[in-house]
Amino acid sequence: MRTQRSHTLLLYLIAALVLASFLFVFLTRPKLPQGSKTGAESGAEHEEYTVPTKYENIQVKTVEERSDDGRYLLHASWPVSEHDGINADLDNFASDFISEFKNTSADIKQAREEYIQETGTDGATFHASYNLHFDVSFANENYVAFTFTIYRNTGNTGTEEIITVLYNRQTGERIPLSRLFANENYLETLSELSREDIYQRMAESVEPEQFSSEEQYTEWLNSLKANIINPGTEPTEENFHSLVIDAEGFLDIHFDRYQVAPGAWGVVTVQIPLSKVKHLFTDEVRELFELSPEPETPVEPPPTSQLPNPESANCATQKCIALTFDDGPSVYTDSLLATLQSRGAKATFFVLGITARVQQQTLLNLARANMEIGNHTWDHKDLTKLSLEEVRSQIDRTGDLVETITGTRPVLVRPPYGATNDATAIAVNQPVILWNIDPEDWKYHDSEHVAKHVIANARRNAIILAHDIHETTVAAIPEIIDTLTQEGYVFVTVSELLGSENLVAGRVYR
Numbered sequence: 001m002r003t004q005r006s007h008t009l010l011l012y013l014i015a016a017l018v019l020a021s022f023l024f025v026f027l028t029r030p031k032l033p034q035g036s037k038t039g040a041e042s043g044a045e046h047e048e049y050t051v052p053t054k055y056e057n058i059q060v061k062t063v064e065e066r067s068d069d070g071r072y073l074l075h076a077s078w079p080v081s082e083h084d085g086i087n088a089d090l091d092n093f094a095s096d097f098i099s100e101f102k103n104t105s106a107d108i109k110q111a112r113e114e115y116i117q118e119t120g121t122d123g124a125t126f127h128a129s130y131n132l133h134f135d136v137s138f139a140n141e142n143y144v145a146f147t148f149t150i151y152r153n154t155g156n157t158g159t160e161e162i163i164t165v166l167y168n169r170q171t172g173e174r175i176p177l178s179r180l181f182a183n184e185n186y187l188e189t190l191s192e193l194s195r196e197d198i199y200q201r202m203a204e205s206v207e208p209e210q211f212s213s214e215e216q217y218t219e220w221l222n223s224l225k226a227n228i229i230n231p232g233t234e235p236t237e238e239n240f241h242s243l244v245i246d247a248e249g250f251l252d253i254h255f256d257r258y259q260v261a262p263g264a265w266g267v268v269t270v271q272i273p274l275s276k277v278k279h280l281f282t283d284e285v286r287e288l289f290e291l292s293p294e295p296e297t298p299v300e301p302p303p304t305s306q307l308p309n310p311e312s313a314n315c316a317t318q319k320c321i322a323l324t325f326d327d328g329p330s331v332y333t334d335s336l337l338a339t340l341q342s343r344g345a346k347a348t349f350f351v352l353g354i355t356a357r358v359q360q361q362t363l364l365n366l367a368r369a370n371m372e373i374g375n376h377t378w379d380h381k382d383l384t385k386l387s388l389e390e391v392r393s394q395i396d397r398t399g400d401l402v403e404t405i406t407g408t409r410p411v412l413v414r415p416p417y418g419a420t421n422d423a424t425a426i427a428v429n430q431p432v433i434l435w436n437i438d439p440e441d442w443k444y445h446d447s448e449h450v451a452k453h454v455i456a457n458a459r460r461n462a463i464i465l466a467h468d469i470h471e472t473t474v475a476a477i478p479e480i481i482d483t484l485t486q487e488g489y490v491f492v493t494v495s496e497l498l499g500s501e502n503l504v505a506g507r508v509y510r
């Protein structure tokens with residue numbers, strides 16, 4: 001029974017992989033901006049940060065789904081550009097992924113129920129976790145390329161795919177990989193070069209002494225070649241669905257997890273010097289990538305920086321309350337900021353590194369408007385399911401990014417799903433902030449519900465959980481602020497509410 005089920009799931013996965021692999025790639029590798037790190041204590045000392053031009057006009061849409069029992073989790077982010085045609089195509093791509101998650105979850109849920117009936121156990125291993133993330137890999141006036149990382153986990157092992165899509169920014173057309181090459185044998189060349197590289201790395205990954213004889217070693221290597229490396233590198237467009245021209249002068253070929261190596265290798269990247277493959281590209285592509293990098297155009301400081309810094313509230317004497325927004329920044333965050341500023345309200349934004357990297361301008365706008373920026377990890381994994389080393393890296397990566405862009409390192413951490421335990425909190429080693437008012441905006445997607453719930457439950461020194469990835473939540477904020485302000489509340493940041501002097505690293509504030 002279980003085997004049949006997993007076959008069905010496997011078919012779903014294979015279908016999804018095939019569906020996804022017709023998408024293509026091309027681009028320069030995402031680079032973390034290097035900025036001044038001297039202003040850690042105060043944003044004022046921070047050198048003016050310039051947002052890389054590739055992020056201009058790109059924002060983020062995010063959908064998050066989770067079942068009440070936390071077994072079925074989805075976190076999907078994808079780009080919004082200035083071109084409606086590109087956006088429609090990306091929306092379709094994302095909605096296919098979301099439907100696949102829903103179908104898979106429904107299947108697993110049913111399989112779990114049957115399994116529990118048959119065995120009388122709790123079916124603890126049945127779950128599904130899906131993630132879709134992206135970065136802008138390349139952008140100029142005429143082209144934009146996005147690299148998606150797609151993660152699916154429906155059991156003990158996860159699959160990870162990397163897909164790159166390239167668009168013509170003027171027409172909105174998606175450009176298939178094959179059109180970037182002039183040489184019709186380009187796939188054969190890429191296949192040969194990839195095999196050479198992977199054979200060598202595979203051979204070097206073991207000591208021949210681990211085998212009892214040289215014949216055994218050769219046999220092992222040959223079987224890997226025949227069963228996994230060669231099929232995964234056959235010269236087909238599907239196998240070469242993620243190609244990136246990186247800033248170091250290599251063509252990076254990404255192969256999905258399991259495609260060309262055992263799962264423990266994860267995503268395999270083969271780097272080929274451009275000098276070896278340059279002749280394969282069209283003239284236009286060659287021109288494009290021989291261009292010296294465009295000078296970065298400085299971004300105008302937003303008008304928000306002109307506003308006077310409102311005096312800090314005194315929560316010992318005033319009726320303070322803290323609005324917090326998780327999972328952003330998103331396409332709705334700038335309008336939320338305008339709502340807050342027009343009402344003189346402050347809030348705390350627990351941002352994800354992976355989306356803050358794209359909406360750097362929004363992050364700057366928040367910081368300049370004296371909103372507090374907290375750390376919501378890099379890509380929204382449940383921290384209690386990660387190694388302590390992975391927890392640290394989730395926090396540090398986002399902390400480094402926010403500090404580079406705004407000059408100030410976030411002090412507060414909010415773990416995804418509010419999931420934390422003693423070991424996690426110690427690994428985080430910063431104050432862990434939960435909440436005590438939760439309108440469950442992610443579940444209802446209803447402005448009226450959000451406003452009513454928050455207003456009805458408001459009390460002094462409360463921390464409100466909301467998400468600026470939902471348009472309906474952002475639409476509820478004016479009513480919440482206006483009503484509660486009339487009731488005498490002052491909207492402050494979490495650090496103001498708790499008092500910076502009371503914040504202790506590794507402690508959980510509920």
Ligand code: ZN
Nearest residue numbers: 326327416417
């Ligand atoms: Zn979250």
